[in-house]
Amino acid sequence: MSSAQAQTVSAIIVEGNQRVENETVLSYVQISPGEAIDADKIDASVKALFQTGLFSDVQITRRGSTLVVQVEENPMINQVNFEGNSAVKDSDLLKEVELRERMMFTRAKVLSDVNRVIAVYRRSGYYSVKVSPKIIRLPQNRVDLVFEIQEGDETKVERIEFVGNEAFSDGDLRGVVGTQEYSWWRFFNRNDNYDPDRLEYDKELLRRYYLKNGFADIRVVSAEPVLAADGSGFTITYTVEEGQRYKVADVAVNVGDAQMNSDDLISKVRTGVGDYYDATRVDKTVENLTLEASRQGFVFAKVNPDIQRNEGQDTLNITYNIVEGPRTYIERIDIIGNYRTEDEVIRRELLLFEGDAFNRVMIDRARRRLTALDFFEKVDFREAEGSAPDRVVLVVEVVEKSTGSINFSIGYSTTEYVIGSISLQERNFLGKGYNVRVNSTASFRRQTVDFGFTNPYFMGLPISAGFDVFATNVDNEDESSYRSEQVGFALRTGFRLDEWSGINFKYGLTWRSINGIDEDNASPAVIATEGETLKSYVSSTYTWDNLDSPNRPTNGFRGQLIAEVAGLGGDVYFGSLEARGWYFIPLYEDSVVLKLEANAGQVVPFGDNEVPLQDRFFKGADSFRGFAVSGVGPRQRANDWDKDAIGGTTYAIGTVEVNFPLGIPEEWGIEGSLFSDFGTVFGTPEDTVPAGTGDCKYGKNDDPIDARDCTVFDDATFRASIGAGVIWQSPFGPLRFEAAYPILKEDYDKEELFRFSMGTRF
Numbered sequence: 001m002s003s004a005q006a007q008t009v010s011a012i013i014v015e016g017n018q019r020v021e022n023e024t025v026l027s028y029v030q031i032s033p034g035e036a037i038d039a040d041k042i043d044a045s046v047k048a049l050f051q052t053g054l055f056s057d058v059q060i061t062r063r064g065s066t067l068v069v070q071v072e073e074n075p076m077i078n079q080v081n082f083e084g085n086s087a088v089k090d091s092d093l094l095k096e097v098e099l100r101e102r103m104m105f106t107r108a109k110v111l112s113d114v115n116r117v118i119a120v121y122r123r124s125g126y127y128s129v130k131v132s133p134k135i136i137r138l139p140q141n142r143v144d145l146v147f148e149i150q151e152g153d154e155t156k157v158e159r160i161e162f163v164g165n166e167a168f169s170d171g172d173l174r175g176v177v178g179t180q181e182y183s184w185w186r187f188f189n190r191n192d193n194y195d196p197d198r199l200e201y202d203k204e205l206l207r208r209y210y211l212k213n214g215f216a217d218i219r220v221v222s223a224e225p226v227l228a229a230d231g232s233g234f235t236i237t238y239t240v241e242e243g244q245r246y247k248v249a250d251v252a253v254n255v256g257d258a259q260m261n262s263d264d265l266i267s268k269v270r271t272g273v274g275d276y277y278d279a280t281r282v283d284k285t286v287e288n289l290t291l292e293a294s295r296q297g298f299v300f301a302k303v304n305p306d307i308q309r310n311e312g313q314d315t316l317n318i319t320y321n322i323v324e325g326p327r328t329y330i331e332r333i334d335i336i337g338n339y340r341t342e343d344e345v346i347r348r349e350l351l352l353f354e355g356d357a358f359n360r361v362m363i364d365r366a367r368r369r370l371t372a373l374d375f376f377e378k379v380d381f382r383e384a385e386g387s388a389p390d391r392v393v394l395v396v397e398v399v400e401k402s403t404g405s406i407n408f409s410i411g412y413s414t415t416e417y418v419i420g421s422i423s424l425q426e427r428n429f430l431g432k433g434y435n436v437r438v439n440s441t442a443s444f445r446r447q448t449v450d451f452g453f454t455n456p457y458f459m460g461l462p463i464s465a466g467f468d469v470f471a472t473n474v475d476n477e478d479e480s481s482y483r484s485e486q487v488g489f490a491l492r493t494g495f496r497l498d499e500w501s502g503i504n505f506k507y508g509l510t511w512r513s514i515n516g517i518d519e520d521n522a523s524p525a526v527i528a529t530e531g532e533t534l535k536s537y538v539s540s541t542y543t544w545d546n547l548d549s550p551n552r553p554t555n556g557f558r559g560q561l562i563a564e565v566a567g568l569g570g571d572v573y574f575g576s577l578e579a580r581g582w583y584f585i586p587l588y589e590d591s592v593v594l595k596l597e598a599n600a601g602q603v604v605p606f607g608d609n610e611v612p613l614q615d616r617f618f619k620g621a622d623s624f625r626g627f628a629v630s631g632v633g634p635r636q637r638a639n640d641w642d643k644d645a646i647g648g649t650t651y652a653i654g655t656v657e658v659n660f661p662l663g664i665p666e667e668w669g670i671e672g673s674l675f676s677d678f679g680t681v682f683g684t685p686e687d688t689v690p691a692g693t694g695d696c697k698y699g700k701n702d703d704p705i706d707a708r709d710c711t712v713f714d715d716a717t718f719r720a721s722i723g724a725g726v727i728w729q730s731p732f733g734p735l736r737f738e739a740a741y742p743i744l745k746e747d748y749d750k751e752e753l754f755r756f757s758m759g760t761r762f
Contacts, residue, residue: 009033010065017071018141020054025069028052029060037062045069053106074104075143084149088120093147096120105135105143117147125193128152128231156182156192158233164240167215176209177202179236194234199223206240214276216307216316217243246277249315253289255322260296268292271318282307285320293322294361300325328358331391334384337398341375345433346396348457349373358383358392365499370398371549375428377401403428433457435466445475454492463495464504475516479630479645481526481638483516484614488535501544509570510535512614523636523644524710525686529613536570539563547584554590558582566615567606574611576603587658597655599623602683604649610685616647619681621752624653626677626721626740631750633681634714643713643748646684650716653679659727669729677740678720686712713748720744 011033014022028048031041042060049058049071057072079101082090097113099105114131121129129151136144160181162170174181179202182192203220210218221239228235251273253265268288270281286303293301302325308317332354335343349369352362363381370379376398384393404426425437435454441447454466468490475483488510496502513532540563547556559581567573578601585594605611620631630645638644657675664670687710723740738755745751 007065008036009067012067012069014069014071016073018073019076020071020073025049025071029067029069031067037067042067053109054104056106073141074106075137075141077101077103077105078138078142078144081144081146082117082149083146085151087124087126087151087154093117093120097147099145105145110145114147117149121149121151123195123197125154125156125195126151127155127194127227154193155227155231156233157194157236158182158228159235161235161237162240163237164221164242167213167242167245168209173206173209173238176205177238178205182233194225194236196225199225199236202238206238208279210240210242211277211279213278214245214247215242216246216277216279216309217241219243244314246309246314246316248273248275248277248318249310249313250317252317252319253322254319258298258301258322258324260293260298260322264296265289265292265322269320277316282318289320289322290360291364294359298322298324299357299359299361300327326390328390328392330354330356330358330394331386331388333394333396335396335398338400340400340431341398341428341433342431345373345375345428345431346370346398348462350396352394358394363394370396373433375400375403375433447473458493464493466492468492476630477516479618479628480613481517481522481644482514482529482613485513485515487511494541500546501542504541504543506539506541508535508537508539510537514613521639521642523638523646525636525646525684525712526613526638526644533572533612533614534570535566535572535612535615536568537564537566538568539565547582553582553584554586554593555584557584562601572612572615573606573609574603574615575606576601576615578602592658592660595655595657595659597657598652599654599679600652602650605685611649613647616649616684617651617681618645618647619651619653619679620750621755624677624679624681624719624721625675625723625738625755626742626751626753627719627745628750628752631752632719634684634686634712635748636684636686636713637711646686646712648681648714649683649685651679651681653677653681662726671727673725673727673738674723675725675738675740676720676722678718678744680716680718682714682716684712684714686710686714713746715746717746718744719746719749 009031012026012029012031014025017025029045030048031038031045035041046058046060049055049069054074055071056074057070059070061068061070077099080094080097080099082093085093096116096119098116099109099113110133114133117131118129121127129149131150132148134146134148136146138144157179158181160170160174160177160179162173165173178198179195180192200223203223206220207218219241221241222237224237224239226235226237227233248271251269251271253262253269255262255265268285268291270285270288271278275281282305286305289303290301293303302323304321304323306319306321308319310316330352333347333350333352335346338346350366351369352359352366356362367379367381370376378397378399380397382395382397384395386392424439425435427435429436433456435452435456437452438450440449448470450468450470452466452468454464456464458465470489471485471487473483473485477483488508490506490508492504492506494502494504511532511534514526514529517527517530519527542561543559545556545558547553547558560579562576562578562580564576566575578599581596581598583596585596586592587594601617603611603615603617617633618630619633620627621629624632630647633648633651634646635643636646655675655677657673659671659673662670662672719742721740721742721744723738725736725738728735728737736756739753740755741753742749742751
């Protein structure tokens with residue numbers, strides 16, 4: 001053994017370290033004092049120290065019998081910045097890169113992050129992007145890391161081609177895939193750049209399209225992108241193998257020995273004999289049959305579709321086999337994805353508990369209730385294995401969406417003219433499901449402010465409770481020659497009666513004033529209402545609702561019955577009853593929807609009192625298109641050239657409307673509508689009195705106006721209008737541009753041919 005090999009290590013010292021402790025460095029050294037110096041161990045120690053990522057240089061040398069570990073630390077990152085980026089936000093890039101503040105700088109990680117930034121840009125369609133890292137050295141061995149980005153031009157999809165398609169043209173299939181060819185006029189379109197993730201989704205869209213149209217053997221082989229030699233754009237080529245196109249020759253429902261109502265089951269089948277095979281209808285039938293079997297008491301039923309192809313006939317037979325599945329029970333309910341919303345808010349809507357039978361009908365209803373909360377972008381239910389074969393874990397996965405909003409807007413309305421509004425609302429306050437809102441709106445004709453609060457589960461019970469405080473100032477001079485003011489509050493409560501229906505109660509107290517009347521140019525009915533009133537009232541609303549969506553329904557019915565009684569204190573005395581109904585029918589998938597709407601109401605006075613002007617029915621504009629605000633219904637002559645709207649005590653109005661796509665990109669959120677409104681408004685306590693008789697009265701004291709013409713125009717004549725409109729689901733809410741023309745009207749009605757409004761007609 002040589003003297004070098006025999007020499008032992010007397011000590012190990014560390015030099016050059018600034019932030020890293022000596023003990024940390026020594027923990028990676030694989031030789032200890034007292035051991036013989038070993039070149040292999042020294043080499044392994046150097047490698048181990050490099051692998052920590054803490055050092056840019058490591059050397060181990062000998063000073064006699066002492067080993068000296070000389071290190072040069074990697075600098076500490078002070079901050080990470082991006083320069084030159086406009087297409088991608090800093091916040092999005094920071095989510096992708098691994099290096100962060102107070103991390104050690106290493107060249108390997110910088111190169112990795114450069115590739116990550118490039119990948120982000122390529123997913124956004126920027127294939128000519130260049131990313132250069134720059135280091136700015138700072139005192140105390142710190143650095144600022146800057147990624148300098150040259151984005152270049154966005155690389156568009158110039159052409160989309162298909163190979164193997166015979167049943168459908170390239171143009172047909174281009175309308176199916178999400179990726180689109182670049183066109184200069186699609187300036188809002190974000191689907192005309194190359195995105196590899198979108199190509200995978202396109203393949204699935206093509207497969208679904210063929211399965212929907214009879215091609216049960218479809219294979220989407222590939223989706224190949226090719227970048228032009230000059231880098232100007234991509235050509236995407238989709239290759240398909242269509243196979244045969246099948247028609248349905250026979251459909252059967254097999255229940256085996258189960259005692260089920262076959263007629264009810266067959267009514268749920270959506271695949272018809274003679275139709276082309278449609279996989280979406282098969283899936284819908286499986287869902288319908290599973291739910292129907294559960295309703296008939298077979299909560300563990302499973303539906304297995306058996307599809308048999310008839311060779312050489314281009315037809316197939318479908319048999320839906322309903323079998324009693326294994327009895328399973330809910331062992332546990334796990335809720336995931338609710339970072340803001342408390343578990344209790346979700347659980348109270350499920351109406352499912354640990355130990356309950358696994359019932360798909362109840363799960364379907366729970367999904368509908370959670371969706372109706374409008375707290376979540378997505379609600380999924382899935383099953384996980386439990387601790388035993390007859391136990392399942394029900395996993396409820398939600399994706400939360402923003403439930404708070406603050407809006408500042410200014411706009412124009414044909415009735416309100418220039419409108420400005422500020423609104424603040426949180427529909428899931430504190431994650432407890434509370435609804436809090438503050439609204440303030442101002443226009444040339446109307447100023448309002450209101451505050452409302454609702455707790456949907458007051459004291460932990462399925463009873464809602466809330467209150468409203470409000471103030472309004474409205475100019476009705478153009479329609480009825482007066483101005484009105486209101487200040488009041490309301491207390492509310494309500495509860496559900498069953499899965500589809502609920503009832504609400506409200507008490508309100510409102511101080512009201514009618515003023516600003518020019519007696520020389522106002523009708524006697526309006527003059528008589530001048531002054532202040534105090535309205536104390538109670539109301540009740542019964543609602544039945546099975547709509548598929550609370551915001552944009554396409555299927556189902558919603559009905560309301562509203563009763564109100566005024567006179568529990570105050571100085572106005574009347575009762576009113578209104579009925580409202582909406583019925584939605586999908587005519588073509590969910591894109592063409594027929595809406596049938598009906599509204600009717602009546603208000604009657606108590607005793608010798610009359611129904612105040614403010615509590616009568618004034619219809620027109622949004623409530624009866626083709627007519628101006630308060631343009632339909634009773635009127636009284638105000639002067640030689642005008643008549644005041646004085647409102648009716650009875651109305652009935654219906655609507656038939658079809659909403660449909662306009663053939664422009666769906667992401668624009670624009671659709672068209674054709675509609676007809678029809679009905680009548682009538683019944684006013686005022687009578688026509690000839691001028692000069694002394695019987696025409698006005699004011700609180702019934703002062704006579706001998707020269708005033710008190711003619712009242714009031715009858716139940718049927719009115720109707722037809723029209724068309726464009727609806728834009730804008731970031732500020734639904735905007736409607738509508739043109740309507742009255743085809744049946746009275747001479748004293750006031751028309752409005754064009755209308756622009758914001759909000760949902762519902």
